[in-house]
Amino acid sequence: AxxxxxxxxxxxxxxxxxxxxxxxxxxxxxxxxxxxxxxxxxxxxxxxxxxxxxxxxxxxxxxxxxxxxxxxxVGSSPPPRNTLLLQLFFGRLLGPAWCRERIAEARREAEAQLAIFDAIAAEIASEEGYEQHREYWMSTVEFGRIMARALVDWADVAVTSLPTEE
Missing domain, CATH: 1.10.10.10 (Winged helix-like DNA-binding domain superfamily/Winged helix DNA-binding domain)
Structure with missing residues (x-):
């Protein structure tokens, strides 16, 4: 900053x-x-x-x-901690309906993130005086977009892979 x-x-x-x-x-x-x-x-x-x-x-x-x-x-980042993946790993204890709802919630959050990244990209594109930073900043936004899109795609697959009965 x-x-x-x-x-x-x-x-x-x-x-x-x-x-x-x-x-x-x-x-x-x-x-x-x-x-x-x-x-x-x-x-x-x-x-x-x-x-x-x-x-x-x-x-x-x-x-x-x-x-x-x-x-x-700068040192490496610590291993990520993902609550959803921990819950799904033990999903048998929580049940497929509960797990499906968490996956759907994660999908909605990822879609909201995509909208936020689109807004950030538009703001970066319209900012004047920061041209020398623009490509670098946009590469971080694109990373976020790809990760959010991957989560949406994963959710579509994961929700169908769960057992249908409680």
């Missing part, structure tokens, strides 16, 4: 939710302490005219270099 423009902690949180929120999450409880540490170490600079939570932060050249290093050396 700060690599693109100056922002307050609140704006950083909103920007994360609106842009990378489909694959990365940060809470306010994480953002403000990190901003304080980044400012203390000279990786971001706060607008001296503002105080409190309304302070706008700008990334410094050292901050850009540190961000690049972090991105190159």
């Amino acid at each position: 700060l690599s693109v423009e100056a922002m307050t902690g609140y704006e950083i949180h909103q920007n994360i939710e609106a842009t990378i929120g489909h694959f990365w999450h940060e809470s306010f409880g994480q953002i403000y302490p990190v901003l304080k540490d980044l400012e203390r170490t000279g990786l971001v600079r706060a607008d001296p005219a503002a105080t409190g939570r309304g302070r706008q932060f700008t990334i410094t050249p050292n901050g850009i270099e540190e961000l690049k290093d972090l991105l190159v050396n």
Whole structure:
């Protein structure tokens, strides 16, 4: 977020939710302490005219270099935890009707995500001043679209593979 423009902690949180929120999450409880540490170490600079939570932060050249290093050396993600798959694995205990409803619910959520990704793509396409970021941003949106479409397709198959009787 700060690599693109100056922002307050609140704006950083909103920007994360609106842009990378489909694959990365940060809470306010994480953002403000990190901003304080980044400012203390000279990786971001706060607008001296503002105080409190309304302070706008700008990334410094050292901050850009540190961000690049972090991105190159970021560790791997932990294994995913998928509640639905855990429930289906033990589906015999829950019953086919219950499992079908969970699958249908997951399908509806994935379809809603597809609509959200379409809206994000339209917003990215219409934003002015971010042309140098557009292709990179769109690649993350396309990943989300493909994953959501795959979940819809999987749900169509999975719901028919369950036993028909309780």
